[in-house]
Amino acid sequence: MPSDTLLLSAAARPRMPVADRPFRQRRPVAGREEVPRLCRLVCQLTGEMVRLTGDRLTARRDSRRTECHIRQIAMYVCHVQLGMPMSDIAPCFGRDRTTVGHACQVVEDRRDEPAFDEFVATLERLAGGIFCAMRGVRDE
Template identity: 60%
Template sequence: MVMLVGERVPLRRDRRRINCHVRQISMYVCHVVLQISLTDIGYSFGRDRTTVGHACNVVEDRRDDPAFDDFLTSLERVVTSVFGAPGGREHA
């Protein structure tokens, strides 16, 4: 199958969007589950702390979708089991 030049742009845009969602979820989990500061997360991802705050808000808003919320809950459990909860307590 041969793609025309114009057809490549949406594919690139979709890939960037997916990468952005993955990064936002990663930032959210780092902040909410691991309790890392927005500033430290931003530094680690090469972003500003306000960008991390925005990512956390976007992910929190997406939790209204039951399927996404189930996915994120599972991810939070995995991260907690691998890294432990901050301060040695269990995260709900």
């Protein structure tokens, strides 16, 4: 390789033709106007799923903790499955983008537990299906 190529900036380097680039799966990205509605939908879906799988009455402290976990899981699903940027998710939940990053890290760490991993995977499938259905209705 000529040394001239190494000195070129990234913008000046010749780009590989689109057909020759390795395939990268693109996640659907919601438009800015859809983000708050989708975040609310995912949060409601997560809450309903948690309530369906929960088998005990929660005390006040447990109730706050449950709400926190629901919000963290919803943020994670919005970011990972729906491909929304953390900076767009944060205002929908009344939080900062760094809080969304922390929520994603917490959920990712808990996915080592098989039952929790299955729960989150189910939510991801549901959210992805709902999002695709919403996009399909709009495209017609």
